[in-house]
Amino acid sequence: MAIKHLENYLADRKHLQTFSLSVLSDSRLGIDASYYLQQLTDNPPSREPLLAATGGLPLALTQRIEADLRALEKLHIKPVFVFPGLHPAKRWKQYQHHAEYNESCRDRREAWSKYEAGQEDAAIKLFESRSGLAQWDLWRMVLRIFRHRNVEFLVAPYVAWAQLIYLLRHPKSYIHAIYGPTDTLLYPGVDKLITSLDLTSSTPSFTFTSKRPILNDLGVTEDQFLDIGILALKATVDMVKYYKSGHAAVTAFAEHHGVKSTQYADLYARTRSMIKYSLIFSSEGTVVPLPLAITTPPTHGHPNHHPHHPTAADIPSDLHEIFTHRLPDEVYFYLSRGLLGPQALVWLTSGQIIEPPPLDNGETSGTIEK
Numbered sequence: 001m002a003i004k005h006l007e008n009y010l011a012d013r014k015h016l017q018t019f020s021l022s023v024l025s026d027s028r029l030g031i032d033a034s035y036y037l038q039q040l041t042d043n044p045p046s047r048e049p050l051l052a053a054t055g056g057l058p059l060a061l062t063q064r065i066e067a068d069l070r071a072l073e074k075l076h077i078k079p080v081f082v083f084p085g086l087h088p089a090k091r092w093k094q095y096q097h098h099a100e101y102n103e104s105c106r107d108r109r110e111a112w113s114k115y116e117a118g119q120e121d122a123a124i125k126l127f128e129s130r131s132g133l134a135q136w137d138l139w140r141m142v143l144r145i146f147r148h149r150n151v152e153f154l155v156a157p158y159v160a161w162a163q164l165i166y167l168l169r170h171p172k173s174y175i176h177a178i179y180g181p182t183d184t185l186l187y188p189g190v191d192k193l194i195t196s197l198d199l200t201s202s203t204p205s206f207t208f209t210s211k212r213p214i215l216n217d218l219g220v221t222e223d224q225f226l227d228i229g230i231l232a233l234k235a236t237v238d239m240v241k242y243y244k245s246g247h248a249a250v251t252a253f254a255e256h257h258g259v260k261s262t263q264y265a266d267l268y269a270r271t272r273s274m275i276k277y278s279l280i281f282s283s284e285g286t287v288v289p290l291p292l293a294i295t296t297p298p299t300h301g302h303p304n305h306h307p308h309h310p311t312a313a314d315i316p317s318d319l320h321e322i323f324t325h326r327l328p329d330e331v332y333f334y335l336s337r338g339l340l341g342p343q344a345l346v347w348l349t350s351g352q353i354i355e356p357p358p359l360d361n362g363e364t365s366g367t368i369e370k
Helices: 006-012 033-042 061-074 094-116 120-129 136-148 160-169 182-186 211-218 222-230 236-243 246-252 257-261 264-276 329-336 342-350
Strands: 016-020 028-032 078-083 152-155 177-179 192-198 205-210 279-281 287-289
Touching: 006 182, 028 033, 028 160, 033 061, 033 078, 033 136, 033 160, 061 078, 061 136, 078 160, 094 120, 136 152, 152 329, 160 177, 160 182, 160 279, 182 192, 182 222, 205 211, 211 222, 222 236, 222 246, 222 264, 236 246, 246 264, 257 264, 279 329, 329 342
Parallel strands: 028 078, 028 177, 078 152, 177 192
Antiparallel strands: 016 205, 192 205, 279 287
């Protein structure tokens, strides 16, 4: 996911630069697969607004992926796709699922009512807002394309961007650049990030940003930028600069009703640890915290860089509370190669099986008896 308000800020402050994709020729491009697929399913021409009504998979998606792979191949760019694995542990409450599904059923019911009343445009807008498409549903189709075209891919143990950073910072340089969401910039030591690719035009291009001028523009350190990103940027920049850190800012409002009722201080601490100590699948076949798997981050040559690199002593002993209880490394290996889907593992580690309502909202009048 992208950092709230950051993309608008980058555009307004002219921190985005666009170049011809040929600049990346003869390189290996790491791609956040979830982010890439989201761009395809959310934007035309591969966007299909009526999936909530028809079910199934987007019909134009295969053709679009094939075209993108051909465009990269033409420029001798080797894509390496990284999919997200298990969801970090969330403290779901049963009523949250019920509320979300009730809203989805309500919108679908209202959309069909508008469609039957001849209000097609209004119906399409409602269907579009409730596509109900889980990216896991796309994986079988996408991986079939990748295997057919010998495209490299990897399924991360948890979040994809952490695995991409590991591949980028590995001594063997498994990839040379990252295309992904802006929250990739939150990890200390990550400077440049490709935020968008245009592979459909006659002259393919890419847009990237650099964290160094952003830090200078905001007048903050990397640690403060991490806090600002978690706290949603914009209005929190001055607050974090005033209190010197996000933790101090959250603590200052600890007695506020909204902070207490949502347990925001705990949520903030968990999110920060999830970013700083994210788990990755190493080249040795083990799952370890990212700071222990990479070398000391570069300084980028500017004073805003945070000098401390976490060691084993800094790693929290209760990471299982943030991610999941540790599974055998063999399971993560099967997951990484796409031999095992993450959905069953999420059910196992969370102790919950969440079944969304069917297309008819489960409102059929009865079953046919034979």
